[in-house]
Amino acid sequence: MQSIKQSPGAANLTRLLPVFSLLLSATLWGLFWYPLRLLEQGGLSGLWSTLLIYLGTLPVLLYLLHGRYAEFRKAPWLLAGLALASGWCNVAFVLAVLDGNIVRVLLLFYLSPFWATLIGWWFLGERIHPGTLVVLALALGGAVIMLWRPQAGLPWPEGHADWLALTSGLSFAVANAFVRTAQACSMQTRTAVSWLGVTLVALLLIMVLRVPLGDAQQTVLLAAPLIGMLGISIMTLAVVYGVAHMPIHRSSIILLFEIVVGAVSAQLLTD
Incomplete structure (x- = not known):
């Protein structure tokens, strides 16, 4: 039987779709x-905010997991690692x-x-290309300049926001590695697990730190889950696919576009 070959246009689209997907995610995260x-x-x-936003993803989460619960047995430790890394990544990012x-x-996150x-x-055996090294050297140099403490004579985070951003970026890289290695599980399962991890980490911190709900307006309490159902669903599916x-x-490196979006939006939307 003769195999069906992709047309050049279809092949190009297949290659570009992950790039477009990541650019969409970076744009939305830059505005988040x-x-x-x-x-x-x-x-x-x-x-x-984090808890209610990710609780809003619950209907989509249940839909994604429908008929796929057996996948949890294929790579339980990888999925558990993905949940924890995604959980801290998103909670720390919101707080930062x-x-x-x-x-x-954003600059510290995108280390x-x-x-x-x-x-x-180190862990996945991926090759490092010279162009990648140049970009990474620039990113690392920028971070050193930004974190430089003249009193101490070395780069060091200034406060809670810096630490949260740095650990969020590290957790993001770890979560991406789990996404890459948990290939035995579908993209839907990996996406749902990442949302579940954020929900559990946020809930655990609220309970441990005894954070009160406060006097939030009713419209705000309704808006947060809606942001999760629509915004988080699109952003996460896009980044997981890419x-x-x-x-x-x-x-x-493609996701660094979020810095550009964040910088421009901060300039336009803040005093």
């Missing part, structure tokens, strides 16, 4: 700080953008290509 600030102004703290300077937080390249090379279809050092 703004609704978070609005929720905070409405009386909803960062941890409660609420507490710190948007551009600074993730540096972590991703090391993880991909990361699953290319080496993690490449996907992490």
Whole structure:
């Protein structure tokens, strides 16, 4: 039987689709700080915003997992690692953008290509190309300049927001590695597990730290789950698809576009 070959146009689209998917995700994540600030102004703290937003993904999560529960037995430890890494990544990111300077937080978060390249090379056996090394050197140099403490004579985070952004970026790289290695599970399962991880980490921190709900407005309490159902669903599916279809050092570099979006939006939407 003669095999069916893809046309050049279809082949190009197949190659470009992960790139477009990552650019879409980066754009939406670069704007994500703004609704978070609005929720905070409405009386909803960062941890409660995170919990309610990701609870809003529950209907989509259940739909994605329908008929796929057996996949949890295929790679349980990889999925558990994905849940924990995604959980801390998203919780720390939300807290960082609420507490710190948007551009600074994004720049520190996007040391993730540096972590991703090391993880991909060391654990996944991915090759490092010279062009990638140049980009990573620039990113690392920028981070050193930004974190430089003249008093100490070395680069060091200034406060909570810096630490949250750095650990969020590291967790993002780890989560991407789990997405790449858990190929025995469908993209839908990996996406649902990442959302579940965020929900559980946020809930655990609320319980341990005893964070009260406060006097949040009713419209805010309704808006947060809606952001999750629509925004988070699109952003996460886009990034999981892109990361699953290319080496993690490449996907992490494409996602740097979020810094551009975040910087421009912060300039336009803040005083």
